[in-house]
Ligand code: IPM
């Protein structure tokens with residue numbers, strides 16, 4: 001059949017460079033994503049938004065309603081980092097981080113997926129012994145829209161006895177159930193082991209968490225699970241990180257444990273994340289993708305930031321929100337190839353490559369190397385079946401995240 005050539009699909013991405021090193025890593029990531037798009041025959045239509053400290057300076061608020069709406073309307077959101085000392089006054093009424101909570105809560109992104117795996121080339125980068133970190137492959141599923149981050153009241157008060165402050169830890173069973181169910185699904189697509197982390201010996205919310213895990217577990221008879229207290233988990237993550245597969249936990253515990261787990265890889269600059277909820281677009285799950293690192297104001301504007309976390313977050317975006325597993329895999333392979341060739345950013349400069357010279361590059365030059373390697377990537381072509389997954393998180397999606405997760409642990 002003859003006819004006009006089918007136009008390449010154009011996906012709409014909201015880009016939030018943010019503050020500190022955010023703009024540098026987002027720009028690096030965008031270049032890699034655009035290169036992958038043209039390599040695989042699609043296009044990305046970027047809408048850049050001022051959010052965070054930059055928005056406080058420009059508009060007086062951390063995020064405008066119109067920009068939140070633009071994020072909702074986009075196929076996915078790609079974020080660098082927000083915050084910095086300029087906006088850190090504890091008495092300030094507006095804080096850059098409020099933008100993150102507006103996005104996470106406003107877009108109902110209740111699950112934050114943080115894959116942590118040890119890249120073989122970089123096992124010497126960790127402060128732990130190589131034999132402890134080798135082969136580590138953990139997926140942390142952090143509840144993202146409940147708990148202390150969202151509980152009200154959360155405020156400081158003057159009382160006759162002096163100042164008091166209150167934060168509220170509050171979870172509904174529905175909030176627990178949906179993230180626990182997702183974690184079981186993801187475990188099913190991996191090594192089928194789930195660790196649910198709580199503080200049930202102290203907190204009522206944790207005891208409800210435990211009950212809900214028990215109620216959900218029978219739906220996943222093929223997944224083995226355990227409950228573990230958060231303090232003991234923090235210890236075991238250092239003693240024997242290889243013993244974990246999927247960890248699911250509430251918001252604050254997940255925040256703390258994921259920074260700890262990041263150190264298994266040697267640098268916070270390595271770790272991507274995806275925040276997703278139940279909503280799907282025409283192409284995949286709606287989601288927000290960001291490095292787990294912060295805005296690193298001390299190195300901002302100096303071309304020193306490691307763009308890998310942002311680049312890999314972009315790969316997660318392609319896979320989860322756009323159904324472009326082919327392009328995502330190519331990006332991951334390109335990053336790996338750059339590392340194997342001895343290319344490093346400053347945070348990893350001391351880590352040798354087995355049989356090659358190590359070369360330290362700036363943010364931009366490292367991204368250039370990834371782009372160059374993408375051009376050589378073997379494409380398998382876009383598989384439309386990938387985008388046609390039904391509503392809800394499927395085992396297919398689980399397989400997809402498994403691929404992301406094992407990226408830095410592949411032989
Ligand atoms: C993270 C960050 C944020 C959080 C901060 C910046 C508010 O640490 O995404 O882990 O605590 O959620």
Ligand code: MG
Pocket residue numbers: 255256259
């Ligand atoms: Mg954190």
